[in-house]
Amino acid sequence: MASTKVKPLGQRVLVKRLDEDETSGGGIIIPDTAKEKPQEATIVALGTGKNEEGKEVPFSVTEGDKVLISKYGGTDIKLDGEEHLILSESDILAIVE
Amino acid sequence: MASTKVKPLGQRVLVKRLDEDETSGGGIIIPDTAKEKPQEATIVALGTGKNEEGKEVPFSVTEGDKVLISKYGGTDIKLDGEEHLILSESDILAIVE
Amino acid sequence: MASTKVKPLGQRVLVKRLDEDETSGGGIIIPDTAKEKPQEATIVALGTGKNEEGKEVPFSVTEGDKVLISKYGGTDIKLDGEEHLILSESDILAIVE
Amino acid sequence: MASTKVKPLGQRVLVKRLDEDETSGGGIIIPDTAKEKPQEATIVALGTGKNEEGKEVPFSVTEGDKVLISKYGGTDIKLDGEEHLILSESDILAIVE
Amino acid sequence: MASTKVKPLGQRVLVKRLDEDETSGGGIIIPDTAKEKPQEATIVALGTGKNEEGKEVPFSVTEGDKVLISKYGGTDIKLDGEEHLILSESDILAIVE
Amino acid sequence: MASTKVKPLGQRVLVKRLDEDETSGGGIIIPDTAKEKPQEATIVALGTGKNEEGKEVPFSVTEGDKVLISKYGGTDIKLDGEEHLILSESDILAIVE
Amino acid sequence: MASTKVKPLGQRVLVKRLDEDETSGGGIIIPDTAKEKPQEATIVALGTGKNEEGKEVPFSVTEGDKVLISKYGGTDIKLDGEEHLILSESDILAIVE
Numbered sequence: 208m209a210s211t212k213v214k215p216l217g218q219r220v221l222v223k224r225l226d227e228d229e230t231s232g233g234g235i236i237i238p239d240t241a242k243e244k245p246q247e248a249t250i251v252a253l254g255t256g257k258n259e260e261g262k263e264v265p266f267s268v269t270e271g272d273k274v275l276i277s278k279y280g281g282t283d284i285k286l287d288g289e290e291h292l293i294l295s296e297s298d299i300l301a302i303v304e
Numbered sequence: 305m306a307s308t309k310v311k312p313l314g315q316r317v318l319v320k321r322l323d324e325d326e327t328s329g330g331g332i333i334i335p336d337t338a339k340e341k342p343q344e345a346t347i348v349a350l351g352t353g354k355n356e357e358g359k360e361v362p363f364s365v366t367e368g369d370k371v372l373i374s375k376y377g378g379t380d381i382k383l384d385g386e387e388h389l390i391l392s393e394s395d396i397l398a399i400v401e
Numbered sequence: 402m403a404s405t406k407v408k409p410l411g412q413r414v415l416v417k418r419l420d421e422d423e424t425s426g427g428g429i430i431i432p433d434t435a436k437e438k439p440q441e442a443t444i445v446a447l448g449t450g451k452n453e454e455g456k457e458v459p460f461s462v463t464e465g466d467k468v469l470i471s472k473y474g475g476t477d478i479k480l481d482g483e484e485h486l487i488l489s490e491s492d493i494l495a496i497v498e
Numbered sequence: 499m500a501s502t503k504v505k506p507l508g509q510r511v512l513v514k515r516l517d518e519d520e521t522s523g524g525g526i527i528i529p530d531t532a533k534e535k536p537q538e539a540t541i542v543a544l545g546t547g548k549n550e551e552g553k554e555v556p557f558s559v560t561e562g563d564k565v566l567i568s569k570y571g572g573t574d575i576k577l578d579g580e581e582h583l584i585l586s587e588s589d590i591l592a593i594v595e
Numbered sequence: 596m597a598s599t600k601v602k603p604l605g606q607r608v609l610v611k612r613l614d615e616d617e618t619s620g621g622g623i624i625i626p627d628t629a630k631e632k633p634q635e636a637t638i639v640a641l642g643t644g645k646n647e648e649g650k651e652v653p654f655s656v657t658e659g660d661k662v663l664i665s666k667y668g669g670t671d672i673k674l675d676g677e678e679h680l681i682l683s684e685s686d687i688l689a690i691v692e
Numbered sequence: 693m694a695s696t697k698v699k700p701l702g703q704r705v706l707v708k709r710l711d712e713d714e715t716s717g718g719g720i721i722i723p724d725t726a727k728e729k730p731q732e733a734t735i736v737a738l739g740t741g742k743n744e745e746g747k748e749v750p751f752s753v754t755e756g757d758k759v760l761i762s763k764y765g766g767t768d769i770k771l772d773g774e775e776h777l778i779l780s781e782s783d784i785l786a787i788v789e
Numbered sequence: 790m791a792s793t794k795v796k797p798l799g800q801r802v803l804v805k806r807l808d809e810d811e812t813s814g815g816g817i818i819i820p821d822t823a824k825e826k827p828q829e830a831t832i833v834a835l836g837t838g839k840n841e842e843g844k845e846v847p848f849s850v851t852e853g854d855k856v857l858i859s860k861y862g863g864t865d866i867k868l869d870g871e872e873h874l875i876l877s878e879s880d881i882l883a884i885v886e
Contacts, residue, residue, distance in 0.1 A: 212886040216849055245379050261846035264358035267313055282827050293882045300390045304309040342476050361455035364410055397487045401406040439573050458552035494584045498503040536670050555649035558604055591681045595600040633767050652746035655701055688778045692697040730864050749843035752798055785875045789794040
C-alpha cells in the first residue's frame, strides 16, 4: 500500500486501477464498443462512511476487493507513482470474486 | 454460469442478453419502430440489495428469471465470452413468465 | 389475454392499446390539436406493486379497466401480435367508466 | 355532465373550459399581455385522491367549483363534444367564488 | 376589495400591485439596475394554506400587508379593472412595515 | 437602521453592503480573479425564520454581524438611499469576527 | 492563523491552499491530465455545523487536517495575504494522513 495514507471522506473509497496483467484473466472482457465502459480496480481504503446527515452507513466492499467501477465519476490521484482514484461507493458496479 | 463470479453492488443485477433463438418464441415481438425498444435477458446474479441508506430492499426478481429490460441504462461487460449487463433493478420492466 | 405472460415490475402496468372500433363510442374524442394527445387502452396486467423502497402500494386500477394514458412514457411491446405497452401507473390519466 | 364518465387518477381533476359568455362577467379579466395567462374552468370530476405513496389527500376543490387554472399543464380531451382537460390539482391557481 | 372573490389554492396568495403613488415614499427604492427587481404589492387574500401533502401550513403574511415580491413567478389577472397577481407565498421576499 | 422597516420572510435576511472603507481592513482581500467573488455586508434584519413546512429554524447570524455573502443570489433594494440585499441565510458563507 | 477571523456558516469549512513546497512530498502527485484535478489544503476553521434544517452535524475533519479538495466548488478569499477557500465539507475528498 501507499506510504502516504489517504483517508477518503464520507461514502467515498480509494481504489487503485488494475494493470492489464492484473485483470481477471479471460473472465471479464469489457467490449470496446460498450456504451459505458467499466474498469477494474482494487479497494485500497474505505472512507469514514458518514452520509450527508452524519449517520454511518456500512460499506459493502472491503480493502483488497477487486471491483468493477463506472468509467464516469471519481477523481484521479497518483500515490507513490501509481494511479489511484477517489470515488463514491455508489460508482462501484460490482465485486469481482 | 460464468466461472468468473461478479457480485453486483446495491440494487443492481447482472443479466445475460438472450440470443435470438432463446427469446420467447412468437410470444413477444418488440416492434422495430418502438419508441424505446426493450430487450430480453436472463437474471444471472442479484446484487447485495442495500439501498443508498444501507437498508436492505428485497429483489422482486430471482436468478434464472427471464426479463424485459429497458434499452437505456446498464453497463455492458463480457463474461467468459458472453454479453452481460449490470443494471439497476428499476431498469427491469417486467418478468416474462 | 396473451398466452405469453408478462408480469410488470414495481408500479408498472401492462396495457393493450384499443383499436378505433373499441374506443368509447362518440363519448371521448381526443382533438388532433391537443397539446398532449392521450390514448385509450385496457389494463391487461398489474405489476408487483412494490415502490423503490420495497413497500407495496395498492393500484388504483384493476385488470380490464379502460383507461386514458399519457402519450409520452411507456415502452411498446407486441404480445401475440397485438400492440401492448408497459407503463408506470402514474402515466394513467383517468379510468373511463 | 358527460354521459361517458371519466374518473381521473390520483390527485388529478377533470375540468370543463368555460365559454366566453360563461366567464365571471367583468370581474376577472386576464390581460393578453400576462406572462402566464390563466383560464377559467369548472370542476367536473375529482380524481381518486391517492398520492404517489398511495395515501389519500383530500381535495380543496369540489365538483361544480369555478376555478382559474394554469395555462401550462394538463391534457385536452373532448367529452360529448365539449372541451375538457385532465390536470393536477396543483395546477389550479384559485377558486372563483 | 374586488366584488368578484378569488380564493387562491394551497400556499398561494392574491396580491394587488401598488401604484407608484402608493409605494412606501422615499423609503424603498428599487434600483433599475437591480439583478432581480422586486415589486411592491398588498396582500388581498390568503390561500387555503394546504401544502402538497394536504397539511395546513400557517401563512406568515395577513390580508392588508404591504410586501416586496419577486419579479419572477406568479400569474397576472385583472380583478374589477385592477392588476392582481396570484403567487406562492415563497415568492414574497419581505413585509414592508 | 432604515426608517422604513423591512421584515424578510422565511429563512431570508436583510443585509447592507459595506462601503470600501468599512470593510475589514487589510484582513480580507477578495482576489479579482476569484471564481466566485464574495462580498462583505452587515446583517440589518433577520427573517421570520419559518422554513417551507412552517417550522422555525433558528438563525446562525444576528443583527449587526459582519458577513461574507455569495455573489450570486439575493435581490437588491435601496432603503433610505443605501444599498441593501434580501437573501437566503444559506447564501451567507461566513461571519467575519 | 489569520488575525482576521472568519467563521464559516453551516457545513462549510475554511481552508488554506498549500504551497508547492508544503504538499505531501513525492507521495501524492495529481496528474495534469486528471479529469477533475484535486488540490491540497489545510483546514483553518470549521463552520457552525448546522445543516439546512438547523440540526448540528459533526464534522469529519478538524483544524489542522491536510485535505484533498475538489477543484470545483468553493469561494476564494485572501486572508492576511494568503489564499484561502470557503467550501462545503462535502467537497473534501479525503484527509491526507
